[in-house]
Amino acid sequence: MFKAKDYRKAESLQEAWELNQKKSNLLVGGMMWTKMYNSIKLNVIDLSGLGLDRVEEDGEEFWIGCMCTLRTLETHEGLNHCFQNVFRECTRHIVGVQFRNTATVGGSVYGRFGFSDILTCLLALDTWVELYKGGMVPLSEFVDMPFDRDILVRVVIKKDGRRAGYASQRLTQTDFPVIACGAARKDDTWYFSVGARPSKAGLYAAQDNGRSAEELAAEAADAFSYGTNLWAGGEYRRHLAEVYIRRLIEQIAEGGR
Numbered sequence: 001m002f003k004a005k006d007y008r009k010a011e012s013l014q015e016a017w018e019l020n021q022k023k024s025n026l027l028v029g030g031m032m033w034t035k036m037y038n039s040i041k042l043n044v045i046d047l048s049g050l051g052l053d054r055v056e057e058d059g060e061e062f063w064i065g066c067m068c069t070l071r072t073l074e075t076h077e078g079l080n081h082c083f084q085n086v087f088r089e090c091t092r093h094i095v096g097v098q099f100r101n102t103a104t105v106g107g108s109v110y111g112r113f114g115f116s117d118i119l120t121c122l123l124a125l126d127t128w129v130e131l132y133k134g135g136m137v138p139l140s141e142f143v144d145m146p147f148d149r150d151i152l153v154r155v156v157i158k159k160d161g162r163r164a165g166y167a168s169q170r171l172t173q174t175d176f177p178v179i180a181c182g183a184a185r186k187d188d189t190w191y192f193s194v195g196a197r198p199s200k201a202g203l204y205a206a207q208d209n210g211r212s213a214e215e216l217a218a219e220a221a222d223a224f225s226y227g228t229n230l231w232a233g234g235e236y237r238r239h240l241a242e243v244y245i246r247r248l249i250e251q252i253a254e255g256g257r
Helices: 013-020 070-075 077-082 086-091 105-111 117-123 213-222 234-254
Strands: 003-009 025-028 040-046 055-057 061-065 127-131 135-138 152-158 163-170 177-186 189-195 202-207
Touching: 013 025, 013 040, 055 077, 061 077, 061 105, 070 086, 070 105, 077 086, 086 117, 086 163, 086 177, 105 117, 105 152, 117 163, 117 177, 117 189, 163 234, 177 234, 189 213, 189 234, 202 213, 213 234
Parallel strands: 003 040, 025 040
Antiparallel strands: 055 061, 061 152, 127 135, 127 152, 163 177, 177 189, 189 202
């Protein structure tokens, strides 16, 4: 069971960053997975007083604060209208509404969990993360960066006209995904993300060139590696990825290019 000796509600990002430089301290969001760890920390650092629990937008991009909940993504009209309800789809199977009302976007993205639906979905879009000290970093680069003591402040999604879709396979309704797939199209370029392989999600881009959905799906599925765990075998995951990517290509194409 996770335990902490003290609680610190940060009054600024600078204060939070300074506290977070000590390995004995821990920055927390919704603590949905943290509470399952068997560890003791000196201080837990809370960002809930810094106004980072909102989704804001202008004509070019969305800014999603790190303390926004997954339920906010699921129900936000602007995000879902802009990206064809992809956020509603990628969140609706995550445990339950009570869980999604607490789990945060920042925790989901910073954790880079292999089972993350959120990370898989965001990778298919033109997504960036804003780090307090590291500045703006493309999410596709951030997923491969080593863990450090920086703070993920916001997730930024560009409104670049992509049409998007998301699909996942689960053994039961609220279980971890066996495979998770995101797809998006901008002009003649397709962006495919596959997570729960069972490793963390990755991104692959391909040119349309008039190819069929079957050809694109086979190429995209082959671009990723797959492993075996208690949920599924690698070969089965590879097969599911190709099937779901093909379906997403057809779904996005039917919605207009």
